[in-house]
Amino acid sequence: AQKVTQAQTEISVVEKEDVTLDCVYETRDTTYYLFWYKQPPSGELVFLIRRNSFDEQNEISGRYSWNFQKSTSSFNFTITASQVVDSAVYFCALSEDSNTGKLIFGQGTTLQVKP
Amino acid sequence: DAGVIQSPRHEVTEMGQEVTLRCKPISGHNSLFWYRQTMMRGLELLIYFNNNVPIDDSGMPEDRFSAKMPNASFSTLKIQPSEPRDSAVYFCASSDAGIVQETQYFGPGTRLLVL
Numbered sequence: 001a002q003k004v005t006q007a008q009t010e011i012s013v014v015e016k017e018d019v020t021l022d023c024v025y026e027t028r029d030t031t032y033y034l035f036w037y038k039q040p041p042s043g044e045l046v047f048l049i050r051r052n053s054f055d056e057q058n059e060i061s062g063r064y065s066w067n068f069q070k071s072t073s074s075f076n077f078t079i080t081a082s083q084v085v086d087s088a089v090y091f092c093a094l095s096e097d098s099n100t101g102k103l104i105f106g107q108g109t110t111l112q113v114k115p
Numbered sequence: 116d117a118g119v120i121q122s123p124r125h126e127v128t129e130m131g132q133e134v135t136l137r138c139k140p141i142s143g144h145n146s147l148f149w150y151r152q153t154m155m156r157g158l159e160l161l162i163y164f165n166n167n168v169p170i171d172d173s174g175m176p177e178d179r180f181s182a183k184m185p186n187a188s189f190s191t192l193k194i195q196p197s198e199p200r201d202s203a204v205y206f207c208a209s210s211d212a213g214i215v216q217e218t219q220y221f222g223p224g225t226r227l228l229v230l
Contacts, residue, residue, distance in 0.1 A: 035218070045206060045221035091158065101146060101170060101212060103219060105158040 002027045004094050006106035013082055014114050021077045021109045023092030034075045035093040082113045119222035121207050127228045133195040136225045139188055140209030148208040149192050197229045
């Protein structure tokens with residue numbers, strides 16, 4: 001069965017610190033997709049990244065970077081030089097190729113960036 | 116381009132009343148998803164449609180919940196009769212899904228409170 005675990009419930013950092021949000025997943029499929037979404041205090045869910053299981057290259061987008069490691073079934077998200085506007089709940093999600101359409105979400109990590 | 120549109124944004128109703136939530140997906144997207152977010156259960160998929168046809172409704176909690184998609188640009192989620200435990204944020208999402216699992220883009224959500 002598919003499952004996504006975000007063990008960190010809450011993280012608090014001071015502005016300009018780097019922070020890594022962990023995501024561990026379980027799946028029996030060889031083809032699957034991983035996602036990160038951001039939910040700011042306003043409540044909407046904002047798409048950040050999508051990764052397929054055949055692409056283990058790390059990705060960087062500005063201050064955001066993602067580290068995908070199939071060997072440890074992890075898809076971690078790092079924010080470099082955090083800012084107050086990064087304060088939000090971050091969700092990792094999994095979709096299996098055999099179960100197209102179904103996004104399984106982790107419980108989310110609440111990130112608080114203090115000035 | 117317009118994103119996913121949901122209405123109403125907020126709904127307060129009394130137990131036993133009928134509630135109808137509405138969603139307009141992104142133009143051109145062929146898949147539509149309804150999710151519910153609660154503190155206890157996190158984000159969970161209720162039902163999804165592909166080309167207006169319900170594909171998986173295994174997440175619909177009970178017969179009080181029903182969803183329709185009469186055309187490619189409109190879907191409704193109805194709860195009748197509503198109960199206090201239905202209080203949650205309901206998200207609609209859409210994607211341009213085909214053979215491959217594509218990214219789901221979320222609407223702003225409807226915050227439902229059943230008194």
